[in-house]
Amino acid sequence: MTTSSPYRLPTNVRPQTYNLTLTPDFSRFTFNGEASIKVQVMEATARIVLNAAELQISSAEAVHENGSAFPVKEIATDEKAETVSFTFAQELPVGNATLNIRFTGTLNDQLRGFYRCKYTTLDEDERYLAATQFEATDARRAFPCWDEPAAKASFQVTLEIPSAMTAISNTPVEEETPLSGRTKSVRFAETPKMSTYLLAFVVGDMASVERKTPNGTLVRVWTTRDKEEQGHFALETAVDLLEYFNSYFGIPYPLEKLDHIALPDFAAGAMENWGAITYREIALLFDPENSAANTRQRIAEIVAHEMAHMWFGDLVTMEWWDDLWLNESFASWMGNKAVDHLYPEWDMWTQFVYQDTNGGLSLDGLKNSHPIEVAVTNPAEIGELFDAISYNKGGAVLRMLEEYLGEETFRQGIHDYLGANQYGNARTEDLWASLEKASGKPVTAIMNTWIKQTGYPVLQADTARRGADVTVSLSQRRFLYDLLLGDGETEATKWQIPVSISSADSSIKKSVLMEGQRTQVSLDGPPTSSTDGWIKVNAGQTGFYRVNYSASEWDNLRTAVDSLHLPATDRLGLQNDAFALMRAGLLSPTLFLSLAEGYRNETHASVWSDLAVNLATFEGLILYEPYHSQFQPFARDIFQKAAHRAGWDAKAGEGHLDALLRTTVLGQIGSYGDRHTLEKAKARFDSFLKHPSSLHPDLRDVVFGLTAQEGDGGTFDTLLRLERQAELHEEKMRLLRAMSRFRREDLLRKTLELSLGPDVRTQDTVSLVTSVAANQRGRDMAWEFIKDNWPEFNRRFGGGGFAIMRLVGITGGFTSLDHASDVEGFFQKNPTPSANRTIQQSLERIRLNAKWLEANGKELAGWFSRRA
Numbered sequence: 001m002t003t004s005s006p007y008r009l010p011t012n013v014r015p016q017t018y019n020l021t022l023t024p025d026f027s028r029f030t031f032n033g034e035a036s037i038k039v040q041v042m043e044a045t046a047r048i049v050l051n052a053a054e055l056q057i058s059s060a061e062a063v064h065e066n067g068s069a070f071p072v073k074e075i076a077t078d079e080k081a082e083t084v085s086f087t088f089a090q091e092l093p094v095g096n097a098t099l100n101i102r103f104t105g106t107l108n109d110q111l112r113g114f115y116r117c118k119y120t121t122l123d124e125d126e127r128y129l130a131a132t133q134f135e136a137t138d139a140r141r142a143f144p145c146w147d148e149p150a151a152k153a154s155f156q157v158t159l160e161i162p163s164a165m166t167a168i169s170n171t172p173v174e175e176e177t178p179l180s181g182r183t184k185s186v187r188f189a190e191t192p193k194m195s196t197y198l199l200a201f202v203v204g205d206m207a208s209v210e211r212k213t214p215n216g217t218l219v220r221v222w223t224t225r226d227k228e229e230q231g232h233f234a235l236e237t238a239v240d241l242l243e244y245f246n247s248y249f250g251i252p253y254p255l256e257k258l259d260h261i262a263l264p265d266f267a268a269g270a271m272e273n274w275g276a277i278t279y280r281e282i283a284l285l286f287d288p289e290n291s292a293a294n295t296r297q298r299i300a301e302i303v304a305h306e307m308a309h310m311w312f313g314d315l316v317t318m319e320w321w322d323d324l325w326l327n328e329s330f331a332s333w334m335g336n337k338a339v340d341h342l343y344p345e346w347d348m349w350t351q352f353v354y355q356d357t358n359g360g361l362s363l364d365g366l367k368n369s370h371p372i373e374v375a376v377t378n379p380a381e382i383g384e385l386f387d388a389i390s391y392n393k394g395g396a397v398l399r400m401l402e403e404y405l406g407e408e409t410f411r412q413g414i415h416d417y418l419g420a421n422q423y424g425n426a427r428t429e430d431l432w433a434s435l436e437k438a439s440g441k442p443v444t445a446i447m448n449t450w451i452k453q454t455g456y457p458v459l460q461a462d463t464a465r466r467g468a469d470v471t472v473s474l475s476q477r478r479f480l481y482d483l484l485l486g487d488g489e490t491e492a493t494k495w496q497i498p499v500s501i502s503s504a505d506s507s508i509k510k511s512v513l514m515e516g517q518r519t520q521v522s523l524d525g526p527p528t529s530s531t532d533g534w535i536k537v538n539a540g541q542t543g544f545y546r547v548n549y550s551a552s553e554w555d556n557l558r559t560a561v562d563s564l565h566l567p568a569t570d571r572l573g574l575q576n577d578a579f580a581l582m583r584a585g586l587l588s589p590t591l592f593l594s595l596a597e598g599y600r601n602e603t604h605a606s607v608w609s610d611l612a613v614n615l616a617t618f619e620g621l622i623l624y625e626p627y628h629s630q631f632q633p634f635a636r637d638i639f640q641k642a643a644h645r646a647g648w649d650a651k652a653g654e655g656h657l658d659a660l661l662r663t664t665v666l667g668q669i670g671s672y673g674d675r676h677t678l679e680k681a682k683a684r685f686d687s688f689l690k691h692p693s694s695l696h697p698d699l700r701d702v703v704f705g706l707t708a709q710e711g712d713g714g715t716f717d718t719l720l721r722l723e724r725q726a727e728l729h730e731e732k733m734r735l736l737r738a739m740s741r742f743r744r745e746d747l748l749r750k751t752l753e754l755s756l757g758p759d760v761r762t763q764d765t766v767s768l769v770t771s772v773a774a775n776q777r778g779r780d781m782a783w784e785f786i787k788d789n790w791p792e793f794n795r796r797f798g799g800g801g802f803a804i805m806r807l808v809g810i811t812g813g814f815t816s817l818d819h820a821s822d823v824e825g826f827f828q829k830n831p832t833p834s835a836n837r838t839i840q841q842s843l844e845r846i847r848l849n850a851k852w853l854e855a856n857g858k859e860l861a862g863w864f865s866r867r868a
Contacts, residue, residue, distance in 0.1 A: 329394020
C-alpha cells in the first residue's frame with residue numbers, strides 16, 4: 001500500500017522485532033551495524049521501503065518464514081525523503097520474513113542520531129563517549145528502520161565496544177562477552193513494543209549511583225566517571241516520583257530498571273527514552289556546595305516531566321506527530337503536579353502560570369501560531385512542533401480541563417485511557433472519549449475548540465453593581481497582538497470556556513461554562529457587600545484566556561494588588577494580562593505602568609519573575625527612545641522595597657521561594673543601574689576571588705552578571721579564567737552568561753567568538769548567543785554574528801529542534817521595519833525549513849513592535865516627562 005505523502009512509509013510491510021548490533025569506532029568516529037528485522041508482509045511485494053539517512057548500506061536480503069531467500073536486486077536511497085528502498089528479484093509472499101541489512105554510519109557532532117560527545121575529565125584528559133538522540137526522526141541515522149511512531153516493535157540491542165567502557169540501553173544487560181582486541185559484546189534484554197524514537201544507547205566511561213524502589217525497580221543516575229556523587233538529589237527525587245506516578249496512574253512502571261543519564265553534550269534538556277532517560281548535565285546533577293536553589297527545582301521539574309512520559313508517550317504513544325501534544329503537554333502538566341506533590345512549599349501552580357501558561361499565551365497571540373493539533377508530514381515540519389504550543393499551551397489547557405472536571409474524575413479518565421491503549425498508539429479523540437465517559441460531560445465538544453483552532457479568547461468583563469447584587473457580563477473574541485495593526489481577526493472563532501470568578505466579598509468561586517459569544521454571571525454576595533470591591537475573572541489563572549475590564553475595575557484590582565488581598569497567582573496573571581492587552585492596543589501603556597507600580601509591596605517570587613520579564617520586554621521596546629533614560633529610575637523604584645527587604649543574605653526560617661525572590665529582585669534592580677546594588681555585587685565578587693566559598697551559589701548568577709555589567713577587559717579575563725577552571729557545568733554556564741552582560745562592544749564581540757570556539761560545548765552555543773542578544777548593547781551585534789557565521793550555525797543546528805528556533809527567534813526583539821526587511825531578505829537567501837514558522841513569527845513580532853512604538857510613543861513621552 002502506498003501513502004499520499006512521499007515522507008510517509010508504505011504500510012504493506014510492518015516491523016515486529018529488531019535485532020541490532022552496532023560497533024562504534026572512536027578513532028574514526030564511525031560505526032558498523034547489522035540489523036536483522038523480523039517483519040510481517042501484509043501484501044505480496046517486490047519492494048520494501050524503510051527510513052534511512054546518512055547511512056551507507058552495503059548489503060541486504062530477505063528470508064521468508066518458509067526458508068526461501070530473496071536477494072536484493074537494487075538498493076536505492078532517497079536523500080530528501082530519507083528512505084532506502086530494497087527491490088527484490090521476486091515478490092515476497094504474505095507472511096513473516098526477516099530482513100537482514102549491513103550498514104555503516106558516522107558518529108556525528110550534531111547531537112542527533114548516533115553522535116559523539118567530547119569532554120574533559122577532572123584530570124584534564126580529553127575523552128569521547130557516544131550517545132543517541134532519536135526524537136523526532138533521527139533513529140534512521142543510526143539504523144534502517146520504520147521511523148514512525150505507530151510502527152511499534154521490540155528491540156534487542158547488542159553493542160560491541162572497548163572493554164574499559166560501559167554500555168547503557170533501555171533494558172538491563174543480558175549478557176557481556178569478551179571479544180578480541182580489548183573489546184567486548186554487550187547484549188541487552190529485549191524491549192517491550194515501542195516506537196523507534198524511544199530507543200537509546202550510550203557508550204563511554206560511565207559510573208552510577210543507584211537505589212531500588214519498594215516495588216523492586218532499579219533506579220540509577222549515570223554520569224561520566226567522578227561526577228556520580230552529584231546524582232544523589234536526582235536519584236532520591238526519581239525514586240519518590242516513581243512511587244507517586246505508580247499510584248496516580250494505577251498502572252505500575254513496566255520495566256525492570258529506570259536509568260537517568262547525564263551527558264556532556266545534549267541537544268534538548270532531556271529525552272524520555274523508555275527506561276534510559278538522557279539529560280544535559282545541568283538538568284540532572286546537583287552539587288550541594290555549588291548548586292543554586294533554582295537548579296534543584298529545575299532538576300526536579302525535568303526529571304518529573306521525563307518520568308511522566310514513561311506512561312504518556314512511551315507506554316501509550318501518539319499515532320502520528322500531529323498529536324505530539326499528547327506527549328509533551330501531558331508531561332508538562334503532570335510533571336508540575338508531581339513536583340507540587342513532593343514539594344508543596346514551592347507553590348508550583350503559581351510557577352506553572354509564570355512558566356507555562358504565560359509562555360503559551362505569548363506565542364499563541366500571534367497570527368503565525370498554530371493549533372495544538374496540526375497536520376505535519378516531513379521532518380522539518382515535525383521539528384517545528386516542539387514549541388510553546390505543544391508544551392505550554394497544551395499543558396495549561398489540560399490544567400483548565402482538570403479544574404472543570406474535578407481532580408478525581410480527571411484521574412479516572414486518564415487511568416482508563418492508559419489502560420485501553422497501553423503498548424499501542426492513540427489519538428486525541430481517544431483521550432477525550434475516556435474523560436467524557438468518566439465525567440459525563442461533553443469533553444470532546446469543549447476541547448475541540450481549544451485543540452483544533454489557533455489562538456485563544458480575550459473576555460471583556462463589564463460589572464454592574466446594584467447593592468449586594470453583582471452581575472458580570474462577559475463577551476469573547478479572539479485575542480491577537482495584531483489587533484494593533486488594524487487587521488486582526490476578532491469574531492471569526494469562538495471557544496467553550498470554563499470561567500471562574502472570585503471577588504473580595506466571597507471566598508467561594510463562581511464557575512460557569514461559557515458556550516456562546518456572550519453570557520452573564522450573577523455573584524450573590526452577602527448583604528454587607530461593598531460597591532467597590534474587586535472582582536477577578538479567571539480566578540486562580542486556571543483558564544487559558546485573557547481578561548479585560550473597565551477602567552474602574554482595573555483601579556479596584558490595582559488596590560487589591562497593592563494590599564496583597566488578591567492571591568499571588570491572580571496578581572501574577574493580572575499584570576501579565578495587562579501587559580499583553582497593552583501590546584495589542586486594548587489598554588493604554590500608562591495603565592500598565594501604573595499597575596506595575598502597585599507591585600512595590602509584592603512578596604511572591606513568581607510574581608516578581610513574571611513582572612521582571614514584562615518590564616524587561618517593555619524596556620527593549622523603548623530602548624532607542626528619548627524617554628528610555630526615565631524608564632530606568634521608574635523601574636528601580638518598583639524593585640527598591642523588595643530588594644531592601646530581601647537583602648543579600650538568607651535569614652533564619654527562609655525557604656526555597658525566598659531564595660528565588662532574592663536573585664530576581666537584586667538582579668533586576670542592579671540591571672536598572674542601582675549604585676548600591678552594583679557596589680555590593682562588586683564587593684562580593686572581590687571576596688569570592690579570594691574565598692570562593694564566601695559567595696552562596698544562589699547569588700553567583702547575580703554577582704557575576706552585575707560585575708560584568710560594570711566591568712572592563714580585566715573583568716572579562718577573570719571571568720574567562722574562572723570559566724576554564726570550573727568543573728561543575730552549572731558554574732561554567734553562570735560565568736558564560738555573565739560574559740554576555742558587558743557594556744563594551746569589543747568584550748561582547750569576544751563573547752560571541754567564544755560561542756563557536758572549541759571550549760564551549762555545542763549544546764551551549766545558542767544559549768550564549770541568545771544571552772548576548774538579550775543585552776541591550778548586543779542585539780544587533782548578535783544578529784550580525786549569526787549572519788556572518790550562518791554556514792556553521794546551519795551545519796550544527798539546521799536539521800531542526802529547539803536550537804535553531806531559539807537562534808532565529810532573537811530577531812523578534814527588533815523594533816524597526818528596516819530590521820524586518822533585513823531579516824526577511826536574509827532568510828529568503830538562506831532558506832531554513834526547520835524554522836520557517838519561527839521566522840514568520842519573528843517578522844510578525846518586529847512589525848508589531850514598530851507599530852506599537854508608532855502608536856504609543858507620544859503618550860509615553862508625555863507620561864514620563866510629567867514624572868520627571
